[in-house]
Amino acid sequence: MVRNPLTPEEWARGERLGALLREARGARSMTAVAAAAGISAETLRKIETGRAPTPAFFTIVALAAALGLSTDTLAAAAAAPQEPEQTRLSA
Amino acid sequence: MVRNPLTPEEWARGERLGALLREARGARSMTAVAAAAGISAETLRKIETGRAPTPAFFTIVALAAALGLSTDTLAAAAAAPQEPEQTRLSA
């Protein structure tokens, strides 16, 4: 194979990431946030709606900076949908 | 235009990111770290050598996790080549 198509899990992860970003954007307009992050509004829309599930690293970094978020928080929250604080570390 | 080719600055930023990752890898083998992060060794080498200047967000997240790094640290260090602690926040 030359490249793995994205798995359903990766798509779901992208949707969670997009939902987090949308939530963090709050009432601010898509256009304004996209401009602040230095990306196009369409790209931001695709990321927020989950249609771009694995964006570039620095795109998310710029977006997180524009929204006042931590990339670590974003990554952890997007990767762990259920309990980010506990994550079933029992056994 | 349909898409901006990467600027020299973006390439330089990618090289800094790669250098940071390589430094964090230390003596561990490329293959082992790539396997731990769930990516191919070729991809890791491309990122480390700067030939993949804008990797996917979750690729860097997995790599940072495998190396015990913070994505915030990585992003800040890669974005600010000179003084990550100061970064000319004056004026």
Add this chain to the structure above:
DNA sequence: CATGGACGTGATACTAATACCGGGATAGCA
């Protein structure tokens, strides 16, 4: 009602990321 802004979707275009294959160079060791 008309106008404009913000959001959404679809299509289109082009570059980049990822992965696999092969070859080569270096270093350590039997």
Add this chain to the structure above:
DNA sequence: TGCTATCCCGGTATTAGTATCACGTCCATG
């Protein structure tokens, strides 16, 4: 010398990210 491991580089193939255009909808305002 031969073997192995690691790193590097080239090419190739396919998917994905980013950007633009066009159209439609909703809502607020004139």
